[in-house]
Amino acid sequence: MDELSTARRLSAAVLAVSNQLSVPEVLQTIVDTARELAGAQYAALGVPDDAGSFAQFVVSGVSDEVQAAIGPLPRQHGFLAVMLRDPAPQRVPDIRADPRFHWWPAAHPVLKAFLGVPIITGDEILGAVYLANKPGGFTGADEELVGVLAAHAAIALTNARLHARNRELTIAEERARIAHDLHDAVAQRLFGLRLTAQAADVLLDRDPTAARAHLAEVTTLAREAAEELRAAVQELRPADLTTDGLPSVLRKQVSILDRAYGGSPHLTYSDNDPPELPMAARTVVFRVAQEALHNAVRHAKATEVRVTLQATTTSSVRLEVADDGRGFDVEPTLRAGRSLGLRSMRERACAVRATLKVTSTPGQGTTVTLEVPHA
Known part of the structure; x- marks a missing residue:
């Protein structure tokens, strides 16, 4: 691939981050671009979860049939785990000969030459890009190129995290607003109930008809308060x-x-x-x-x-x-x-x-x- 084609493919991947695509779409674009530009047979991008596996694991160069045969998402072991702990890129001529290599499932493609580049924001490792099987092995130029793509993956993941936090904050604020409205509305109804009941009590002996009217109003206010309370509770309770x-x-x-x-x-x-x-x-x-x-x-x-x-x-x-x-x-x-x-x-x-x-x-x-x- 010539320099102009490389620049265009790299530019397309970078633009994907700012084009409001979903995070999986951005990560898939980055993985596909890394595999193509580095000349690798296989590529993957893993974002770890907190349970020893991966929240996201995007692959390129592996058919749907092979993915199904491999089975569930991988665990954090071997080189997959190395890249999540060590901020330094890893280049090895044959991953199978490295003592840090563990194993892969029977249906997994055989990997040889390996390049791993962590996805980093500040001091935190968000995930890693993995490439394998380039004829002649990976070079420093490959590492630098994939490093650019990993940096943009970090932007996409960080933006997604910030968006999720903002949404949680927005929903939390909405729940706080509902709780505040609930307090104000129900408190006002209860205050009205108390005043109306007191008026009915005062009128009970001297004007029974007026007292009954006030008691009817008490019934109405009580029903309205119960309806407002029920509606607010329904909004606060998570849907099921x-x-x-x-x-x-x-x-x-x-x-x-x-x-x-x-x-x-x-x-x-x-x-x-x-x-x-x-x-x-x-x-x-x-x-x-x-x-x-x-x-x-x-x-x-x-x-x-x-x-x-x-x-x-x-x-x-x-x-x-x-x-x-x-x-x-x-x-x-x-x-x-x-x-x-x-x-x-x-x-x-x-x-x-x-x-x-x-x-x-x-x-x-x-x-x-x-x-x-x-x-």
């Missing part, structure tokens, strides 16, 4: 698909997102009381809705997002998430493999025999429609 049902969980999700994003875009939800689905189908509908909402509020630059859940005349439940955002070309995006979100939604739909349709046109918004059989 099993106990709350799909419509309620979707309604709460939309409401929280609408407030968390300050009403920009404005999100609305409606349903026609569709029949309850099996738990697996409920989960798929909710996850597809989450993915579609994520795309709408994060990437589409929409002003309106509508979520609809309804029963159809063909014994199915239809979810529709429609936005008026910038849209995109669906088929070219799928063919190029640039949207892990679309792929994930389709895989979830297939798992419950559902039908997924994504319609979108640049500049004219996007509509995600999922139909799940309930009979």
Whole structure:
């Protein structure tokens, strides 16, 4: 690959970090670019979890069939673990001959020449990029090139972490607001109850009719206080698909997102009381809705997002998430493999025999429609 082609591929990977793609999409772009530019047969990027495994492990050069045969995500051992503890890049001519090498599953490709570059922000190692099997071995130039890509992976992971923290803070602030409103509203109702009850007590002997009117008002105030309390508790309590049902969980999700994003875009939800689905189908509908909402509020630059859940005349439940955002070309995006979100939604739909349709046109918004059989 000539210098101009290398620069273009590197530029595309760097731009992916700032193009508001999802973190998995950015990491996949970085891994694919590292493998191509370094001339490696295989590449991977691992982000550790706190349980000795990996929260994310993105690969390039390994088919889906081989990945399935290898099994679950790897544990933090051997060179995988070395790269998560040592901030120095590692280059070895044959990983199998290094004493730090442990083992790999039977279906795992045989690795020889190895290059590992940690993903670092400050003094913290966020993960590592792994490359293997370059004819003639890896060079210092390869190490430098992959180091640039690892630095941009660090930016993507750090931004994702900050976004998650900001979202948690926003939701925490929203819960605090609800609690404050609850205190004010219920306290006011209870104060009114006390005054009205005292007035009824004063009037009981001299004006029974007026006393009964005040007691009727006490009943009304008590009912309103109970309704406000119930509504606030429902908002504070985390939604549960099993106990709350799909419509309620979707309604709460939309409401929280609408407030968390300050009403920009404005999100609305409606349903026609569709029949309850099996738990697996409920989960798929909710996850597809989450993915579609994520795309709408994060990437589409929409002003309106509508979520609809309804029963159809063909014994199915239809979810529709429609936005008026910038849209995109669906088929070219799928063919190029640039949207892990679309792929994930389709895989979830297939798992419950559902039908997924994504319609979108640049500049004219996007509509995600999922139909799940309930009979």
